Amino acid sequence: MIVPMHLSIQSLSVISAAVKGLRMCFLLRIPSKAYYFISFIVLLIFLRTFYRYSQDIIRNSASTMCFDDMELTMEKQTNVVEAKHRSNKVSWSIENLSIPNGLIYPQPSTQKGRTDVNCVTNWNVPLVWEGTFDPIVIDAIYKKTNPRVGVMIFAVGKYTGFLKGFLETGEKHFLTDFRVTYYIFTDNEKEVPAIALGKGRKITVLPVPSAKRWQEVVFGRMKWATITIDKQIRNEADYLFLMDVDSLFHNRIGAESFSRLSAVLHRGYYKNTERANFPYERHPESRAYIPVGEGDYYYTAAVLGGYLEDIYNLVRYCYEQSEEDSKNKIEAVWQEESHLNKYLLYNKPTKVLSPEYLWSDYDAVPADIKVVRISQLKKNYAEVRPNGGH
Numbered sequence: 001m002i003v004p005m006h007l008s009i010q011s012l013s014v015i016s017a018a019v020k021g022l023r024m025c026f027l028l029r030i031p032s033k034a035y036y037f038i039s040f041i042v043l044l045i046f047l048r049t050f051y052r053y054s055q056d057i058i059r060n061s062a063s064t065m066c067f068d069d070m071e072l073t074m075e076k077q078t079n080v081v082e083a084k085h086r087s088n089k090v091s092w093s094i095e096n097l098s099i100p101n102g103l104i105y106p107q108p109s110t111q112k113g114r115t116d117v118n119c120v121t122n123w124n125v126p127l128v129w130e131g132t133f134d135p136i137v138i139d140a141i142y143k144k145t146n147p148r149v150g151v152m153i154f155a156v157g158k159y160t161g162f163l164k165g166f167l168e169t170g171e172k173h174f175l176t177d178f179r180v181t182y183y184i185f186t187d188n189e190k191e192v193p194a195i196a197l198g199k200g201r202k203i204t205v206l207p208v209p210s211a212k213r214w215q216e217v218v219f220g221r222m223k224w225a226t227i228t229i230d231k232q233i234r235n236e237a238d239y240l241f242l243m244d245v246d247s248l249f250h251n252r253i254g255a256e257s258f259s260r261l262s263a264v265l266h267r268g269y270y271k272n273t274e275r276a277n278f279p280y281e282r283h284p285e286s287r288a289y290i291p292v293g294e295g296d297y298y299y300t301a302a303v304l305g306g307y308l309e310d311i312y313n314l315v316r317y318c319y320e321q322s323e324e325d326s327k328n329k330i331e332a333v334w335q336e337e338s339h340l341n342k343y344l345l346y347n348k349p350t351k352v353l354s355p356e357y358l359w360s361d362y363d364a365v366p367a368d369i370k371v372v373r374i375s376q377l378k379k380n381y382a383e384v385r386p387n388g389g390h
């Protein structure tokens with residue numbers, strides 16, 4: 001319990017001054033009316049002080065009780081999945097959904113829309129497919145806040161060879177009217193190609209160490225992203241993406257991809273896979289463990305987006321958890337993607353993007369994928385990865 005010291009000291013000095021005055025009156029034999037009047041004032045001050053003091057005590061003990069209760073509840077919640085060192089900074093966010101006057105676009109319908117696929121999750125956030133948004137409307141909403149968009153990509157070892165195609169097609173299709181900085185994490189600066197960039201767009205090259213195993217790179221993404229956001233990106237971007245570099249953009253990606261935390265459904269498991277068969281980490285010893293019977297979707301780690309602080313919390317979580325695993329000599333089945341899937345199960349994304357946002361050149365495009373926006377390139381794993389392997 002905290003005693004309100006400031007209050008008691010202040011009030012005591014007022015009371016003692018009044019008592020002194022009273023004694024003076026008594027000693028100087030000031031007429032009795034004034035004497036009664038001063039006594040009355042002293043009594044009032046005394047009562048007021050006592051009242052305030054007791055209120056403070058009640059308030060303090062109540063808050064101590066609340067705090068004790070909170071601690072108890074938190075102890076009961078044994079499975080809270082979040083970064084140990086979460087950022088408590090306030091993210092940039094879209095303020096309101098206003099658009100400029102006079103914008104011309106087709107009338108939206110309450111009756112027509114995509115019916116072949118589900119366009120909403122069971123936690124009631126959009127599941128984005130072609131035909132569920134109007135590019136003119138959605139871009140206009142976000143354009144007015146003119147966010148600084150950062151895209152973190154890693155090109156370590158032979159993967160620098162993918163940069164040219166990624167950047168050139170990105171300039172054609174990726175948030176073309178927005179400010180974009182490509183943060184290229186590489187061990188070989190000289191291999192970063194010179195690409196003509198649109199207005200308001202730039203490249204920042206960030207050195208990272210080379211790797212002997214590709215697994216080091218994919219885990220390392222979470223570590224270097226965490227460190228670099230802290231050191232630099234936090235002051236330069238409002239919205240952040242993390243993407244694989246071995247892909248090309250084929251069609252528009254716009255503001256419909258923006259939300260506090262947007263994750264993409266992995267093309268391999270979005271339609272007919274029972275959750276028990278999702279390739280989640282199934283060993284309880286791993287920090288990425290998800291028990292059979294739990295799970296919403298299987299998300300890819302190859303495209304992710306969100307407000308800066310939300311992405312920070314996510315990458316920091318994946319980094320911390322994989323560090324814990326490696327202390328115990330465990331490597332999750334799909335590396336950082338396994339930790340990501342655990343995080344997203346217990347911290348639901350605020351938008352889920354369909355596999356239009358990451359398809360693969362290995363797979364035929366089915367009828368429900370009306371537009372392929374990004375596609376993973378076919379690659380010779382033995383050739384591009386330092387230790388080969390699939």
Ligand SMILES: CC(=O)N[C@H]1[C@@H](OP(=O)(O)OP(=O)(O)OC[C@H]2O[C@@H](n3ccc(=O)[nH]c3=O)[C@H](O)[C@@H]2O)O[C@H](CO)[C@H](O)[C@@H]1O
Binds near residue numbers: 157217244302
């Ligand atoms: C479509 C999809 O879900 N992709 C994921 C999948 O395989 P992928 O086959 O897509 O992984 P990948 O070889 O493309 O590696 C992921 C990314 O790490 C970077 N990189 C990797 C190795 C290397 O030597 N140098 C380098 O720069 C590069 O940006 C690459 O795009 O599994 C990986 C982890 O197992 C990641 O979770 C990928 O996001």
Ligand SMILES: [Mn+2]
Binds near residue numbers: 302
């Ligand atoms: Mn990839």
